[in-house]
Amino acid sequence: MAVRVSLLLLALGAVASCKPLEPDPVIKDGVDLGPIQSFEAERIPGQGPHVGNINDSSASDGHALGIFSQRTVAQPLELLTEVSGFVVRAKGQECKGWPEMLVSIDGVPRLRTEVKNAGWKDFPGLAHLKPGRHLFEFSFTNDYLEGPSCDRNLFIDKMTFVNARATNSGDLRAVSMLLPGGAEVVDDARAPGGKVVGFMSNSEATGETQLDRPMAGFVVHARGEDCKGPPQMNVTVDGVDRYSGMVEARGWVDVPVSAALGPGLHSLSIAFPNDLFEGPACDRNLFVEGVHFLETMPADAGPRGGSSDGG
């Protein structure tokens, strides 16, 4: 009997003390095959009239979390893999100013930003987190109310995590970026590497790269699929809007973006905001192969054909 009890205690001790391994994310041909972890903000329990679940067809899963007064909401989450950053998808309701969002992880502030958009937008942040349980807190710090017609509110859709990996240096392949729902890795034999990112619905891909010398700008290798108009592409570097324009070419083209970038780590996001689908014959999509940095920008600033069938 004593032996059995000892074995049981030993087993329980081992369960309690067992340190989990750190499963690595699966990177194959530069593509992060997952698991890309995320959680829906609306799962955070409501707190009376101040915080609650709202219906929003444009949010993932059709729901989002609304924070209507100066509140902090918290959610514990068990991460499966090591992560190096996160992206919070949020939007605001303006009233003599936009809402400010503060994201803290395990009590440490990691992202403080003004949510100056009425539609969903991704806000990236850096945080190196080990697998296991962490506490995520979202604060709405500057509530303002002037009656029913003027009410400043904050809405959070979801939080997605960037798997830890060796930092990309130099050119950035689109397939190595964080791809939230709506963006897929698709095969394209005409693109280098054979794989590109297809933005099939309104979405935004986020990535990081380390530059070892100053750059004058970069080109985005992209193509579009037209449906009652071409797809729009918005490019942001380090949180600053650098490009917004239509990608009219059905073949691959280089879209030049001027941006003086110093050596160091830079975050970059590519967004497709004007999706349209009217059946298989009419589907507006954006495809991106990658971002190639240039030390000197070409004199011609217009999009250039990058492949034999480019147009």
Place this chain on the structure above:
Amino acid sequence: MEGDSTTAPPAVQPTEAPKEAQPTEAQPEARPTEAPNELAAGIAEPPPAAPQQPQAPLAPLAPIFSRWRWLTIIVLVGFGLRALYALWLHPIGDYLYSDMEGHYHAAQAFADPRHVFSRWDIVKPRAMGFIGGFILSHFKHGGLQVWGGLQVLLSTATLPLTFIFTRRFFGRRTALLATAFLAINYLPIGFAGYLMTETYLMFCLALSAALLVPERPLLCLLSGLALGVGCLFKPQGLPLLPLWALVVFFWPLPGHAKRSFAEWLRAPQRLAAVLLVIGGACAILPESMAVSRINGHPTLLTPYGGQNFYIGHCNVTKMDMNGSFFAGVPKVYQRNEPWPDVAFHVPVFDSAFYVEEGMKCFRQSFWGSALWVVEQLADCFAGWPGSTIDPWPIPQGWNSITRPFNLLIAYVFFPLAMVTLWRRRRDRGTWLGFGAPMAAVWGLAVIFSGDPRYREPFDLFTIAGGSWTLLHIWDHWALPRIAAELAKRSRPVEASPEASSQVSPGA
């Protein structure tokens, strides 16, 4: 039918017989007392045949009805409840969700002659879609009710089949009791109304068990075939095939005589075990070959087994596979665990990838995984101590009536069936009738995840096994006490002064 050789008694080894008497077909459960009791009389063996009496011309039918009247009544009640629920209270198409919706739309697609079969047609059980498609294309009007009618008939047919195999493995009275409970059990009634593949798997399991006569290799071949067909509807029946084959293969030969290995090997049970597996393979392999061809790599039956493995072993709430296939485990929503959603840029068809990812979670912590496995075993019986889920309670949809039946099986029939397995552990029939099916349920829980839905089609075996001990308790514990109590109450009346004063000494 009673004298049919297919219902030969299980080979009870006198040398292996446990100390307590083991009722078998040859030695039906004996009642310790002849005290009158209506319930006991109702399910009791008929008295020994009386000497032949001259009978009226229609008389031969009377003993047959007398012998089968209880089973007939039970089947009719079962049919009535199923028909009432599936055709009137809950007609098919009235409420669609999850799997049911998938089968419904697959059937509609398959019924369309212009339908072009694609890779995506293999992510749901094809057998269900083909049956629904066949019915919908041949019965334009009322096709759904015809489909519902088929569900009712299959679910009802499970009842006599359950009686047959339970009678062989546990005895006639046990079989009647088990069939009676199965007839009124809401779970299979609900499966019929909710267009669930459980109805088909339960029918095939009961048919397979009814044909499982170790002394008859040809019947075992058919048994394997029936089980294989059940797996086409619901692959969770698959682990039972090797387990049953194992029990049949090691089936002992009757008598004490020592035999050579060659003689043992030549026994029909050995051939029966092999044919059982071949029968199952005949149904499973063509489907697997077709799926493998479409999938592009070897696949056993289902192309999404890897995804099931992953979600069973990794702490995730919901899975998104390449933006085109989503999966979640209902019990995770109940647990309200702080687990993330995950997305993979890999198609659901790549089972090997998802198994490898699942193994990473498994290897993260050995002891954590061991604890998880124990939880999965308990979760098969939702509501058990140690289980992480409630006894069925998906809000809106599953009626609360499911709960008492689940609890009854978890807390009454399963413990009693385990007692049966222990008391009759030397009887291989008990292993066929309950041990192997329960091992298959738990095997699934360990490999994938513990969920009452993986257990429910196998409930007919749990009910059969539990009914044996239930009757045993009735016969050996309850009935003698009731009889003694009745006798005690009647004695004072006989012995009372008033009664004795009324009887004159000289009378």
